[in-house]
Amino acid sequence: MKNNNAGLYIPEHVGIIMDGNGRWAKKRGLPRPVGHTYGAQTFRSITRYISKQGVRILTLYAFSTENWKRPAEEVGAIMKIFRQYLMDALTDFREDDIKVVFIGDRSAFDPKLQELIEETEEIAKDRQGMLLNIAMNYGGRDEILYAVRRLCRDVKDGSLSPEDVTEQDISSRLYTAGLPDPDLIIRTGGEHRLSNFMLFQAAYSEFYSTDTLWPDFKPEDFDKAVLEFNHRNRRFGGV
Ligand code: FPP
Numbered sequence: 001m002k003n004n005n006a007g008l009y010i011p012e013h014v015g016i017i018m019d020g021n022g023r024w025a026k027k028r029g030l031p032r033p034v035g036h037t038y039g040a041q042t043f044r045s046i047t048r049y050i051s052k053q054g055v056r057i058l059t060l061y062a063f064s065t066e067n068w069k070r071p072a073e074e075v076g077a078i079m080k081i082f083r084q085y086l087m088d089a090l091t092d093f094r095e096d097d098i099k100v101v102f103i104g105d106r107s108a109f110d111p112k113l114q115e116l117i118e119e120t121e122e123i124a125k126d127r128q129g130m131l132l133n134i135a136m137n138y139g140g141r142d143e144i145l146y147a148v149r150r151l152c153r154d155v156k157d158g159s160l161s162p163e164d165v166t167e168q169d170i171s172s173r174l175y176t177a178g179l180p181d182p183d184l185i186i187r188t189g190g191e192h193r194l195s196n197f198m199l200f201q202a203a204y205s206e207f208y209s210t211d212t213l214w215p216d217f218k219p220e221d222f223d224k225a226v227l228e229f230n231h232r233n234r235r236f237g238g239v
Helices: 021-027 032-052 072-092 111-124 140-156 167-171 219-231
Strands: 013-017 057-064 099-103 131-138 184-187 206-209
Touching (some): 032 057, 032 219, 057 072, 099 111, 206 219
Parallel strands (some): 013 184, 099 131
């Protein structure tokens, strides 16, 4: 973990559960998709800000495996925002040298969106700056299932024996294989739950919840979370 110029530890890996777009719009008498449009703007600006703070990995929860249950009109609007956002981000994150990777089951997306996802990853693959993981059609349980299936295959073909399976064998088969677990998970919108986000990786993450709705989340809100993180006493189960 690095220190910033205010002497604070900057978490190496930060996860954010972006919540509150719908309520933000409702408060203003606007349709929910408008909240997502503003949420996408926050996504762009806050990602750039966080990359400048020295965070090495940022994982943002953009669309969960459960979000398909929303009205078709809202899901359609979110997919449209993703497409637009990705096209903009192609140029946007180049300036900040941000590498982009998508985690989750992308096979459920429209083929054109899948192509755009691959293109975005390909363009950014050699960048040396912050790694941005965008969790789309992502679910923590689904991810564990995916890892378990891969493990079972290795057991079946004899490359692994059940007695030798370690935690490391599971984590190395998750979408986040090779990455350190998140140090800090921020949730906007006031709820205090993980909602199926990085269930395996979050075992010892510090959780920070703020009432600020995602479209209103500003650099100062991120700074507050980092300050609070610096006051936590992380014991990882020890004393
Ligand atoms: C959370 O608010 C938002 C979502 C589940 C979906 C979409 C996220 C974005 C548009 C952010 C930007 C992401 C990208 C990749 C551009 P909510 O609708 O659950 O809010 P509510 O709790 O107030 O209803």
